Amino acid sequence: MREGWSVKRLSVSILVFAVAAVAGFATSKPFAATGAEGEGSPIYGVKIPTGYRQWEVIAPSQEAGSLDELRVILGNIISIKAYQEGTLPFPDGAMLAKVAWKRVPSAGDDAALGSPQAFVPGAATTVQIMVKDSKKYAATGGWGFGRFIDGKPVDEAQHETCFPYHEARAKGHDLLFTKYAHWQAERFGIRPIRDQLD
Secondary structure: OHHHHHHHHHHHHHHHHHHHHHHHHHHHOOOOOOOOOOOOOOOOOOOOOOOHHHOEEEEEEEEOOOOOEEEEEEEOHHHHHHHHHOOOOOOOOOEEEEEEEEEEEOHHHHHHHOOOOOEEEEEEEEEEEEEEOOOOOHHHOOEEEEEEEOOEEOOHHHHOOHHHHHHHHHHHHOOOOOOOOHHHHHHOOOOOHHHHHO
């Protein structure tokens, strides 16, 4: 029983370390633009929000396919509260940021773990922003979209795909793919944001 618990605790520790490492990169790894003074996205006019790298982590993710990326989805306080309370649709003012990096092997972590299995963020690839404004973006489910490479918005053709892609795959969840990794905070005794707002 004790041995099983040790393996379970080690697995949880490794997962917590991995999430913390990727979240740490979200707040420290340089991206070309970090403020709303930059150029807005075509169609929507969404800009990279000032201070987005200090937002809370909603969930990490990995794209192991052709993109081969590690990603962290961050949310402003309005988004975090909506996730924690299960609010749908999300209220106006909610914003999410997906930051992505190339996935690269970590020789140091592999050596510590005894086999090649660890990956860390490499070069930054994109920042993607979603902004909820039910009046301004009524035609696109209340959401405005922005995808940025090196701090500059990608072309209009790419932005034309955002709403149809989200509508086809996440219509029943206010166009959001990401599920909140709430168990992390609760399991490790971190107070939910909703408790901090009172």
